[in-house]
Amino acid sequence: MNLPAPPLVRLEEISKSFGRVRANSDITLDIRAGKIKALLGENGAGKSTLMSILAGRLQPDAGKILVEGEATRFPSAREAIQAGIGMVYQHFMLVDAMTVTENVFLGQEGGFWLRPRKMARRVSELARRYGLDIDPFARVSELSMGEKQRVEILKLLLRQSRVLIFDEPTAVLTLTETEQLFEAMKQMAGQGKAIVFISHKLPEVMSVADDIAILRNGAVVDTLEAGAVTSRADLARRMVGREVVLQVDKGTSEIGPHVLTVRGLETGALQGIDLEVRQGEILGVVGVAGNGQKPLVQTICGLTPPGRGEVEILNRPWKDFFARYPSDDTLSYIPEERISLATCPGLNLVDNFLLTTRSDFSRGPWLMGKRARGRARELIRDFNVQPSNVDALARHLSGGNLQKMVLGREFFRNPKLIVAEQPTQGLDIAATEEVWRHLLEARKRAGILLVTGDLAEALALSDRIAVMFGGRIMDVFPASDTRKVDRIGLMMAGITA
Amino acid sequence: MTWEILISLLAATVQSGTPILYATLGEIFTERSGILNLGVEGIMLVGALAGFLGAKFTGSPILGFVLGGVFGLGLAGLHGLVCIGFNGNQVVSGLALTILGTGLANYLGTPFIGQSAPGFSPMPAPILSRIPILGEIFFHHDLLIYLSYLIPPLMWLFFRYTRWGLGLRAAGEHPEAAAAAGLNIYRFRWAGVLTGGFLAGLGGAYLSLAYTHLWTSGLTAGRGWIAVALVIFAFWHPLRAVLGAYLFGGVMAFQFRLQALGADLPSSLLLMLPYGLTIIVLVLSSWRGRGDQAPAFLGINVEPSE
Numbered sequence A: 001m002n003l004p005a006p007p008l009v010r011l012e013e014i015s016k017s018f019g020r021v022r023a024n025s026d027i028t029l030d031i032r033a034g035k036i037k038a039l040l041g042e043n044g045a046g047k048s049t050l051m052s053i054l055a056g057r058l059q060p061d062a063g064k065i066l067v068e069g070e071a072t073r074f075p076s077a078r079e080a081i082q083a084g085i086g087m088v089y090q091h092f093m094l095v096d097a098m099t100v101t102e103n104v105f106l107g108q109e110g111g112f113w114l115r116p117r118k119m120a121r122r123v124s125e126l127a128r129r130y131g132l133d134i135d136p137f138a139r140v141s142e143l144s145m146g147e148k149q150r151v152e153i154l155k156l157l158l159r160q161s162r163v164l165i166f167d168e169p170t171a172v173l174t175l176t177e178t179e180q181l182f183e184a185m186k187q188m189a190g191q192g193k194a195i196v197f198i199s200h201k202l203p204e205v206m207s208v209a210d211d212i213a214i215l216r217n218g219a220v221v222d223t224l225e226a227g228a229v230t231s232r233a234d235l236a237r238r239m240v241g242r243e244v245v246l247q248v249d250k251g252t253s254e255i256g257p258h259v260l261t262v263r264g265l266e267t268g269a270l271q272g273i274d275l276e277v278r279q280g281e282i283l284g285v286v287g288v289a290g291n292g293q294k295p296l297v298q299t300i301c302g303l304t305p306p307g308r309g310e311v312e313i314l315n316r317p318w319k320d321f322f323a324r325y326p327s328d329d330t331l332s333y334i335p336e337e338r339i340s341l342a343t344c345p346g347l348n349l350v351d352n353f354l355l356t357t358r359s360d361f362s363r364g365p366w367l368m369g370k371r372a373r374g375r376a377r378e379l380i381r382d383f384n385v386q387p388s389n390v391d392a393l394a395r396h397l398s399g400g401n402l403q404k405m406v407l408g409r410e411f412f413r414n415p416k417l418i419v420a421e422q423p424t425q426g427l428d429i430a431a432t433e434e435v436w437r438h439l440l441e442a443r444k445r446a447g448i449l450l451v452t453g454d455l456a457e458a459l460a461l462s463d464r465i466a467v468m469f470g471g472r473i474m475d476v477f478p479a480s481d482t483r484k485v486d487r488i489g490l491m492m493a494g495i496t497a
Numbered sequence B: 001m002t003w004e005i006l007i008s009l010l011a012a013t014v015q016s017g018t019p020i021l022y023a024t025l026g027e028i029f030t031e032r033s034g035i036l037n038l039g040v041e042g043i044m045l046v047g048a049l050a051g052f053l054g055a056k057f058t059g060s061p062i063l064g065f066v067l068g069g070v071f072g073l074g075l076a077g078l079h080g081l082v083c084i085g086f087n088g089n090q091v092v093s094g095l096a097l098t099i100l101g102t103g104l105a106n107y108l109g110t111p112f113i114g115q116s117a118p119g120f121s122p123m124p125a126p127i128l129s130r131i132p133i134l135g136e137i138f139f140h141h142d143l144l145i146y147l148s149y150l151i152p153p154l155m156w157l158f159f160r161y162t163r164w165g166l167g168l169r170a171a172g173e174h175p176e177a178a179a180a181a182g183l184n185i186y187r188f189r190w191a192g193v194l195t196g197g198f199l200a201g202l203g204g205a206y207l208s209l210a211y212t213h214l215w216t217s218g219l220t221a222g223r224g225w226i227a228v229a230l231v232i233f234a235f236w237h238p239l240r241a242v243l244g245a246y247l248f249g250g251v252m253a254f255q256f257r258l259q260a261l262g263a264d265l266p267s268s269l270l271l272m273l274p275y276g277l278t279i280i281v282l283v284l285s286s287w288r289g290r291g292d293q294a295p296a297f298l299g300i301n302v303e304p305s306e
Helices: A047-054 A077-082 A100-105 A116-129 A145-158 A175-190 A202-208 A232-240 A293-300 A318-323 A338-342 A349-356 A369-382 A399-412 A429-443 A455-461 A482-486 A488-492 B002-032 B040-058 B061-085 B090-112 B134-138 B143-161 B163-173 B175-180 B185-211 B223-233 B238-260 B267-287
Strands: A009-018 A021-031 A036-040 A062-067 A070-072 A085-088 A163-167 A194-199 A211-216 A219-225 A258-266 A271-278 A282-286 A308-313 A331-334 A417-421 A447-452 A464-469 A472-478
Touching: A009 A047, A021 A047, A021 A219, A036 A047, A036 A175, A036 A202, A047 A085, A047 A163, A047 A194, A077 A085, A085 A145, A100 A116, A100 A145, A100 B163, A116 A145, A145 A175, A163 A175, A175 A194, A175 A202, A175 A488, A194 A202, A202 A232, A211 A232, A258 A293, A258 A447, A271 A282, A271 A447, A271 A472, A282 A429, A282 A455, A293 A308, A293 A417, A293 A447, A308 A318, A331 A399, A338 A399, A349 A369, A349 A399, A369 A399, A399 A429, A417 A429, A429 A447, A429 A455, A447 A455, A464 A488, A472 A482, A472 A488, A482 A488, B002 B040, B002 B134, B002 B143, B002 B163, B002 B185, B002 B223, B002 B238, B040 B061, B040 B090, B040 B185, B040 B223, B061 B090, B061 B185, B143 B163, B143 B185, B143 B238, B163 B175, B163 B185, B175 B185, B185 B223, B223 B238, B223 B267, B238 B267
Parallel strands: A036 A194, A036 A211, A085 A163, A163 A194, A282 A447, A282 A464, A331 A417, A417 A447
Antiparallel strands: A009 A021, A009 A062, A062 A070, A211 A219, A258 A271, A258 A308, A464 A472
16 A cells, blocks of 8 residues: 655645735645646636746745745745746746747846747757647737747746646637647646646636636635536536526527628738628637737727738728727727726726727816716726725726726717627626626627627627638628537647638 | 048947947847836946046056946846845836936045046957958947947857856746746846946946046936837847937937037037937837737736735
8 A cells, every 4th residue: 555645836825815805814725746726716716826826926924835845935936947847927028129048038048048949949849849830930919819828837837846836828829729738737647647626617627637726715625526517507506605506598680780890911921812891799709829810800990901912990981990090989999908008097986987098088178087987986886896986996806897897988978889809808707797787788889899709708798700721711600600609629730611 | 522521430430339338238238027127327327437436546547437337237236125125116126327417426436526537448350350341430439438338248158058047037028937937037137236336337438448538427318218219119128228328329420420510500409310210219119019029028027926
């Protein structure tokens, strides 16, 4: 008879507070080599804090970290990395101006000289072995979110980390990419690495985890083996502490006139895009990240001019429309980057509200502060934004609450065309449900272009679906066309029906 | 006849461009690490005085030159202390450094105005100086100019092909990512500030030891500011800095010749040429839309994480 091996890493009674908020209280957790451990919990449950402590980015107020039975302290990320603990952050830690290879090798021990070609070969090898498709010479600034994440993973792979922590890794991935990631995670676990998978997506946790620890309000409320999970509903109940049903009733809505027409649009990354959106419908654009979704959105929203082809917004040519961009009753953009593009992190919610909505709240050069405050307060209440305090700074809001605040702001302008980019990325179940409800509500008055990497989301909300691959639209079809819906995966890989 | 004038003009271009080249390279090195140092003018002036006095009292121009660099490094260390040590505002600290350095050098240098010190004289490089035309332009100079030829390619190699260069650039582009990768960004930023100060000090010492051979007040005459502007012109690239420095050196040499020839233009107008060119160059380089090549975290302090 043999004794069970000591866990590779053991967190013992870890506590951490931020001001009066207790992010972690007395958490004890074992992480074992060769296993995939899922940390399941809603936003704000304390998952990321706990793992930042393990990765040396935060210091616990109390508690111990034991690596192979020995008490260890990680004053900074460097010590954690040396102990073989690496993390793929939700917000990527990449240097945009550098190449993939340079980023992967940043901070690696080694000689004084760099050997770019040899290093690139090393990156390609690793990438191939784990099925992570990447160009080692590409600049990070040109990569999609999915590709950036692969760079983060490659960084850990190169470091031979023994514990790999993934913080909500699938939030930015498409279905195919997610499958590839899980495959890679299983391979790494198979080679004796310990994987920690932070998530709030039940099906993913159920499909990939060996052990599951459920966090709620900063404490571990349950630990169980994946085999012991009876159903998704059971897991959801343990996580949320109440029943949840994630389903939306799409209903029907009146189809109106065209609000967006794109004909033969060509830019560097786009190769002849044709699509149209009418009032009262949601057109879901799906595809693997980096297949032209970003340039398409940027052109439609006026950030980059169209190269060749025509873009008509509310029946006005692109140039004409953006030359005199009327702020109300027209176009709203809900960008993927909530914190840098949609809001100013250092401004309070009133000022952020006024960022895109000024016309009703100014007289001459003066802003009408009181009126704006009043309106912002109503919006925050209507859209259930927490904390419900208009003086809170944008950067202090969680992702879900910030997104609701952005939706509230944009919908207040009564847009006729809404471009929503990954609107529920990184949000928990409750917030996702709310965002979906708001989008469906807005559909009654507007046409919505929904760009998403989450196929489930596209299917739940869209009236029609467009699949993008390699800067082209592979096909556009009604979401009710089950035969085509079944082929979406193939189309996303560039295979025509 | 005109051919000879042209060659001597180009040779003078190299000479008057060299102090600016040293300072520009120094500032590129500093800015790549994410620290903006607007104190170059002050550092150069202090370096010039330190170099001059060092050579005067030790009798060794080489010692004087090194001393110029060391004093530059020391003054830059003050900037590092304020910005890296205490998270002070980089713009304010840099401006204060210029005021401090200028005042200090003028005050301490007053007794020596008009005096000379042993300096560097031209010594044609063996073999290379016999290359037609190019030899005459580039290899009939003093030792310090030959030294300055080596720095841009070395710096380029450092940035591109060494681990430390990668770390230094990362500290300027995305310090948080560098820290997450386990690098000590403060160390890289210190290295950037100190090396940059050392090079700017050398540039100043070149002025007093090889360019004029004597001390006057206000010796640098705004060259430090031109260097700061040239960093933008060079898009933070050490090889492009050569082009910029010689362009300005050329304009300076040209206006001297023009004055010497007794051109029918007010001399004050001619003296303005290099500074006017600075403005034009800055406008042009931002106009081409490449101003975004600046290190993303240039001028932004990194707060130590909790």
